Amino acid sequence: MTLLEVRNVTKRFGGVVAVDNVSLEVGEGEIAAVIGPNGAGKTTLFNVVSGFEPANEGTIRFGGELVSGRRPWQIARSRLVRSFQTPVGFPELSVWENLMVAGSERESESLLSALGGRLRSRQKETNRRALDLLERLQLGDSKDIRLADLTPGDIKLVDFARQLMVRPRMMLLDEPASGVDPASIGRLSELISDVRDDGITVLVIDHNISFVLGIADQVHVMALGAVIAEGTPDEIIHNPAVVEIYLGKRV
DSSP states (O other), X not given: OEEEEEEEEXXXXXXXXXXXXXXXXXXXXXXXXXXXXXXXXXXXXXXXXXXXXXXSEEEEEETTEEOTTOOHHHHHHTTEEEOOSSOOSOTTSBHHHHHHHHHOOOSOOOHHHHHTTHHHHHHHHXXXXXXXXXXXXXXXXXXXXXXXGSOHHHHHHHHHHHHHTTOOSEEEEESTTTTOOHXXXXXXXXXXXXXXXXXXEEEEEOSOHHHHHHHOSEEEEEETTEEEEEEOHHHHHTOHHHHHHHHSSOO
């Protein structure tokens, strides 16, 4: 089943075409990747899909529902969430407090539901989820440490956990391995595979090709705003057009 469908999407900034008639599909339960050199349009594509930039042309469907033109918070509420190259969080708050903010309920609660214990039940569930994520990420000892005092790799892992706190159906990960030490990249790879096994679909962009090819089921290659190749990791590394982009010569 196709979960995310991007169809003929174009994004212009003045006379510059950042995303050029891009179409791609991501199947439910899949780890997909978008790779390409700097300026290929990868992050702009993420911005359009997640509602931070409007598309000039084309449509985006998530779970069969048209999400083109929706605001970022509306798309996030449909359980399509994204990360940024620079993690978003609250530096002065502890790791635990960051997870609690991400897992908090936004909807109003009636007095009757509060008296009936629904709020207490939800808080307990949020606490259990946060503790489980900290254990899976090996961050239990950092629970009470300020986010600003963590290593860059651990900050990326906390950012990942913050997204998981909202129980996403799909995650868009923008450069999750950037600035992360090799040990943390290994933990990140394992976590991405684990959440896929939990039924969460992932679309990732990253310049660390070995990291991407090690986790992805399908790879989409962009250059100059357009998708120029698609396939499995093995097909991509043997694609002459892709080799030319990265090595400057055909094979």
